[in-house]
Amino acid sequence: MTTPRNARTAAPAVGAAEPSAKPVERGIPEATVARLPVYLRALTGLSDTGVDTCSSEELAAAAGVNSAKLRKDLSYLGSYGTRGVGYDVEYLRYQIAREIGVTQDWPVVIVGIGNLGHALANYSGFSSRGFRIVALLDADPRRQGEDVGGLGIRPFEEIERLVEEHHVAIGVIATPAVAAQHVCDRLVAAGVTSILNFAPAVLTVPHGVDVRKVDLSIELQILAYHEQRKALADPGSDAVPDALPSGLAPLAADGVVSR
Amino acid sequence: MTTPRNARTAAPAVGAAEPSAKPVERGIPEATVARLPVYLRALTGLSDTGVDTCSSEELAAAAGVNSAKLRKDLSYLGSYGTRGVGYDVEYLRYQIAREIGVTQDWPVVIVGIGNLGHALANYSGFSSRGFRIVALLDADPRRQGEDVGGLGIRPFEEIERLVEEHHVAIGVIATPAVAAQHVCDRLVAAGVTSILNFAPAVLTVPHGVDVRKVDLSIELQILAYHEQRKALADPGSDAVPDALPSGLAPLAADGVVSR
DNA sequence: AGCTGTGAACGCATTCACAGCC
DNA sequence: GGCTGTGAATGCGTTCACAGCT
Numbered sequence: 001m002t003t004p005r006n007a008r009t010a011a012p013a014v015g016a017a018e019p020s021a022k023p024v025e026r027g028i029p030e031a032t033v034a035r036l037p038v039y040l041r042a043l044t045g046l047s048d049t050g051v052d053t054c055s056s057e058e059l060a061a062a063a064g065v066n067s068a069k070l071r072k073d074l075s076y077l078g079s080y081g082t083r084g085v086g087y088d089v090e091y092l093r094y095q096i097a098r099e100i101g102v103t104q105d106w107p108v109v110i111v112g113i114g115n116l117g118h119a120l121a122n123y124s125g126f127s128s129r130g131f132r133i134v135a136l137l138d139a140d141p142r143r144q145g146e147d148v149g150g151l152g153i154r155p156f157e158e159i160e161r162l163v164e165e166h167h168v169a170i171g172v173i174a175t176p177a178v179a180a181q182h183v184c185d186r187l188v189a190a191g192v193t194s195i196l197n198f199a200p201a202v203l204t205v206p207h208g209v210d211v212r213k214v215d216l217s218i219e220l221q222i223l224a225y226h227e228q229r230k231a232l233a234d235p236g237s238d239a240v241p242d243a244l245p246s247g248l249a250p251l252a253a254d255g256v257v258s259r
Numbered sequence: 260m261t262t263p264r265n266a267r268t269a270a271p272a273v274g275a276a277e278p279s280a281k282p283v284e285r286g287i288p289e290a291t292v293a294r295l296p297v298y299l300r301a302l303t304g305l306s307d308t309g310v311d312t313c314s315s316e317e318l319a320a321a322a323g324v325n326s327a328k329l330r331k332d333l334s335y336l337g338s339y340g341t342r343g344v345g346y347d348v349e350y351l352r353y354q355i356a357r358e359i360g361v362t363q364d365w366p367v368v369i370v371g372i373g374n375l376g377h378a379l380a381n382y383s384g385f386s387s388r389g390f391r392i393v394a395l396l397d398a399d400p401r402r403q404g405e406d407v408g409g410l411g412i413r414p415f416e417e418i419e420r421l422v423e424e425h426h427v428a429i430g431v432i433a434t435p436a437v438a439a440q441h442v443c444d445r446l447v448a449a450g451v452t453s454i455l456n457f458a459p460a461v462l463t464v465p466h467g468v469d470v471r472k473v474d475l476s477i478e479l480q481i482l483a484y485h486e487q488r489k490a491l492a493d494p495g496s497d498a499v500p501d502a503l504p505s506g507l508a509p510l511a512a513d514g515v516v517s518r
Numbered sequence: 519a520g521c522t523g524t525g526a527a528c529g530c531a532t533t534c535a536c537a538g539c540c
Numbered sequence: 541g542g543c544t545g546t547g548a549a550t551g552c553g554t555t556c557a558c559a560g561c562t
Contacts, residue, residue, distance in 0.1 A: 029552075030552090030553095031552080031554090032553090033481060033485075034477075034481055036480070037474075037476070037477040037480040037481065038461075041477075055520090055522090056521075056522070057521090062461070063461065064461035066554090068556075069553090069554065069555080071521095071523065072524080072553090072555085074522090074523085075522085075523055079522080081521080081522055082522075082561085082562070083520080083521055083560070083562055084520050084522075084562040085520085085562070086520095086521070086522080087522090099484070100483055100484045101487030102480060102483055106486070108479070114378075115377060115378035115381045115382065116378040116382070118374060118377075118378065119373075119374035119377065119378040120475065123374070123375070123475060123476075125459060125475065126475070126476055126479065129476040129479075129480065130476075130479075131476070131479055131483075170482055170483065170486060193486065193489060194482040194485065194486045195482075196475075196478050196479060196482060202297075202321065202322065202323035208489070212478050212481060212482055214473060214475070215296075216379065216382060216384065216385070216473070217296070217382075217384045217388040217390070218293075218296040219455055219471050220365075220367070220388075220389075220390055220429065220431075220455060221296040221299070221359050221361055221389065222293055222296065223454075223455060223471055224359055224360045224365050224390075224429065224453075225295070225358070225359045225360055226292075226469050227428050227452065227453045227469070228360030230452060230467070289530090289531095290530080290531060290532090291531090314543065314544090315543075315545095316543085325532090327532075327535095328531090328532065328533080330543095330545065330546085331531090331532075331545085331546080333544090333545085334546065338544080340543080340545080341539090341543085342538070342539045342540050342542085342543055342544045342545075343539065343540035343542050343543050343544075344540070344544085345542095345543070345544080346544090
């Protein structure tokens, strides 16, 4: 398992009591939603290498999942394959892109242009995958005006103006942890309703705002946990940190393995 | 839970080997493992603000989870709280750090020192959370020798030597996607058994090697999916991307409202 | 004959609710 | 009285296995 779980902060229910008939919630499971971008990328890869039809087995291999899961996931979107044949790569690709909502670009702002913010601002993967960075913001006056990837860094105070001007719904926080909640509040007040948070802080947001968190040292710590167990299971190895932890239980040989 | 837990003493005496206690297979659920670092950080925060005891309710709030889940998670580690009172912050913090395996530093190499690699190399959160970057590697000769955060960038060819010399078990891949599998193979061949992959590629590794993937544009796409649904549920909003689907594929006729 | 799409079975994770201890 | 630790209940996600279509 690889992706963070638990992303949503609030239920999608917008109105309280529903007066008229709603078209019935589609209800794609969250775990499936998290894999759709992976399938999208795999399809793009196949498409680039000239493949125009593929079986669930092939696509699953390219995406790094098993084929039963892939078929189940796709079944939530509709019946886009052909029995006995497989999937049309271009067609399926478009359907998934449409379902995710990246058939057109989402404007995004990045707040906090330190090392990580710089890297994000220069990351070409965003523009090719449905996002367009429209503003970079930083509170430090010394950074303002600096050009990063073709955009100038603006003062944080302009946040409301920029969000409104560009109709921004998605914001990225790459500030130090102490600033994160304040930045978040200002983003939300300005109208942003989805936030990708790189700061190591727990954000509190109002109902209806989504937050996803990416935390680099948490990922490493999860690896460390498994690594420690491997080391304990195999005392011959020397790939162990300098001091050994005291008397932990040895683990069954098969241990934890990801693909 | 069936296995009784031996609460050990608070003394952070790392290295003292326990004689012959052979408990049972621990088997902490993966979902719990992924949250332990979050609890660890929350505890560190509480500790820094002078709190020395907390209830499951308080700690859960600081970590952004509900208290039932927190208590369940902690119960897999042992009985480290006191009924009617709560948890000793320092004690619990040490127990979790020990369980994760970050009571001492893990040496880490980073491969691919582009924008993201730079950011990672400069990220201070690693060193304070159980990791020590011991080498930076890049295949591009123009980058080699450059100093980043006090370390020189080494040629990729030295990977085997560096991994062995520093007993590295964990590697970080921050290269372009095309290079990722090759870098991964070399890392594994050199003895690395845990990999944190930032490249947008599916890595194939032998049994026994763990891979975790962090993909920035996938996180954004997941947000976009939910954002799109909010926009559809609330047509009054104007936080919708600029254009409409651009005939990328035929037969988009059924539109967005169906099913 | 081959491959998709899906109900049913299974297993894991979360939540509930309360027994057990301070 | 208050809070932890945990079986039991519930809910979700994955896997199985095969019906249904080409």
